[in-house]
Amino acid sequence: MNSFFDKIKQGANIVSDKAQVTIELTKISTQISSKNKEVDKLLLQIGSEAHQAFRANNLLSAEPRIEEISKQIAVIQRDIDILEVKAKELKNEKECVCGKIVALDTRFCPVCGNKFDPQVTVVDAIPSGTQTVDLDK
């Protein structure tokens, strides 16, 4: 039983190598760009709704629809934010409150001096050394 879980753990470690990180980052950036396209589409819809209401001489009639679409955009935007944080973690980076991107293990921001919470840990941290698998065994 134990060795079964050990194997799963080992497998997880093996896939978190540099090549896998690149694959993950590509996946995330594809997701981000498709979500950005969704946002663009919704923004166009807002414009169209507003213009139709304008032509009907009743701009305010578009408001409920615009509010609804704006909420959809906010949800997608939040997903994008989460994906961006994930991408930074994969690259071993984090963002300071001031906007500066620093290495994940940085304790003080070089720009604003902000002290980072040392308790922050990243799930599936990328091992710094190269892992080799002994296939001969």
Ligand SMILES: [Zn+2]
């Ligand atoms: Zn800072």
